Amino acid sequence: MFPFWKFAVLPVLRSIGAKRVVEIGALRGENTDLMLRDLDDDVELHVIDPAPEFDPTVHEREWSGRYVFHRALSLDVLSGLPPMDAAIIDGDHNWYTVHNELRQLTDVATAAGKPMPLMILHDVGWPYGRRDLYYAPETIPAEFRQPWRRAGMLPGKSELVDSGGLNPDMANATSEGGERNGVMTAVDDFVAAHPKPIRVVVLPVYFGLAILVEEDVLTHSAKLRWHFDRLEGEQGKDQLMKLAEHAHLKAMIYQHAALQRADDRHARVATRYLHAVAGSIGADDAGNWCRALVEAGAGDVVLADVDDAACITLALAHVVATDRDEVVRLVGASDAAVAAATEMSAGLGLDAGRLVRGVDDADVVGLVGTGTTDNDVVRRLDASGVPVVRFGGDPAP
Numbered sequence: 001m002f003p004f005w006k007f008a009v010l011p012v013l014r015s016i017g018a019k020r021v022v023e024i025g026a027l028r029g030e031n032t033d034l035m036l037r038d039l040d041d042d043v044e045l046h047v048i049d050p051a052p053e054f055d056p057t058v059h060e061r062e063w064s065g066r067y068v069f070h071r072a073l074s075l076d077v078l079s080g081l082p083p084m085d086a087a088i089i090d091g092d093h094n095w096y097t098v099h100n101e102l103r104q105l106t107d108v109a110t111a112a113g114k115p116m117p118l119m120i121l122h123d124v125g126w127p128y129g130r131r132d133l134y135y136a137p138e139t140i141p142a143e144f145r146q147p148w149r150r151a152g153m154l155p156g157k158s159e160l161v162d163s164g165g166l167n168p169d170m171a172n173a174t175s176e177g178g179e180r181n182g183v184m185t186a187v188d189d190f191v192a193a194h195p196k197p198i199r200v201v202v203l204p205v206y207f208g209l210a211i212l213v214e215e216d217v218l219t220h221s222a223k224l225r226w227h228f229d230r231l232e233g234e235q236g237k238d239q240l241m242k243l244a245e246h247a248h249l250k251a252m253i254y255q256h257a258a259l260q261r262a263d264d265r266h267a268r269v270a271t272r273y274l275h276a277v278a279g280s281i282g283a284d285d286a287g288n289w290c291r292a293l294v295e296a297g298a299g300d301v302v303l304a305d306v307d308d309a310a311c312i313t314l315a316l317a318h319v320v321a322t323d324r325d326e327v328v329r330l331v332g333a334s335d336a337a338v339a340a341a342t343e344m345s346a347g348l349g350l351d352a353g354r355l356v357r358g359v360d361d362a363d364v365v366g367l368v369g370t371g372t373t374d375n376d377v378v379r380r381l382d383a384s385g386v387p388v389v390r391f392g393g394d395p396a397p
């Protein structure tokens with residue numbers, strides 16, 4: 001939720017003069033860092049996360065006296081904390097957790113004679129506004145847990161999808177909408193049951209942010225009212241569009257870098273695989289035969305009855321290495337072997353378009369076969385005088 005920091009979160013925290021704030025769900029601590037950097041020295045910050053991806057002791061040392069980290073589930077901790085001026089809720093995105101976080105925070109404040117804390121919640125838009133996510137499904141009581149499975153989500157589609165989609169590794173509720181499902185539904189239910197009117201501002205970008213405050217508090221804080229009006233006004237919408245575009249571009253750049261890294265990793269793995277397979281099945285021989293044939297003169301190389309993807313790919317690598325236009329012609333290879341070789345070749349950065357099925361003997365320079373001559377093409381090429389090399393034993397031409 002850190003993209004909202006300067007535009008929305010910091011201004012509203014400042015405008016209420018928040019002195020004690022809790023952050024639920026910190027992940028890599030990016031938002032935590034912003035809070036520690038930008039909030040005044042007299043602000044006490046509690047952070048709750050059962051599995052942070054940063055070392056909280058670094059913060060504890062650096063910000064000693066104003067920073068308390070709780071390695072726990074929010075609902076095991078919140079009732080025992082002092083009353084908060086504000087809460088930033090970005091932990092487990094399901095109805096049961098969020099509804100009870102809002103309730104516990106409010107009960108503690110009420111018992112201390114204070115208004116409901118300013119609540120700032122992330123993920124009130126798609127995908128978790130109306131669909132539960134469970135970081136640890138077993139921690140949610142069965143009667144409040146939606147049917148779930150680890151599968152991806154698509155916008156506008158209630159059911160999960162079997163391949164692709166967003167967050168396919170997460171425990172997502174199997175359908176969207178309905179009662180007690182999702183973060184925004186928890187907010188709606190909480191607001192409807194709260195004894196005092198609450199103003200809710202929703203910023204519908206970057207998975208959605210909601211800010212909740214009791215109307216009474218707004219009446220007494222002109223600054224906070226001004227910010228709420230700003231966020232919902234024309235100027236706020238304009239800034240929100242810029243923020244959304246910026247976040248979108250950052251996400252794309254991040255994804256492209258991740259894809260590039262994955263491609264490089266796949267290519268390295270494919271190469272290692274290719275060499276391992278080549279070593280075990282003798283594909284090195286086929287590669288060597290191909291190289292010898294290619295070096296013998298211009299013309300395509302035919303692989304007859306070679307049904308191994310690694311072998312075909314290795315042959316293509318030799319043909320491509322000549323920097324000429326020859327192709328590898330495949331005779332008798334199965335669809336599966338051709339498809340696998342095409343994928344493997346692409347993974348290695350080889351032009352898989354140079355794997356061609358069928359043979360035109362006019363421009364064939366050589367033939368590498370599996371040793372069988374029980375094949376029309378092998379017999380025809382043998383008879384036409386092109387160099388024929390049997391895979392797996394014959395000397396190179």
Ligand SMILES: C[S@@+](CC[C@H](N)C(=O)[O-])C[C@H]1O[C@@H](n2cnc3c(N)ncnc32)[C@H](O)[C@@H]1O
Nearest residue numbers: 001002025026027031049073074090091092135
């Ligand atoms: C979406 S991430 C938080 C992102 C973070 N606020 C930011 O802006 O960078 C959710 C985090 O919530 C934590 N979490 C999951 N269940 C929780 C719970 N019941 N109480 C507190 N934190 C929880 C997860 O460990 C995870 O680090």
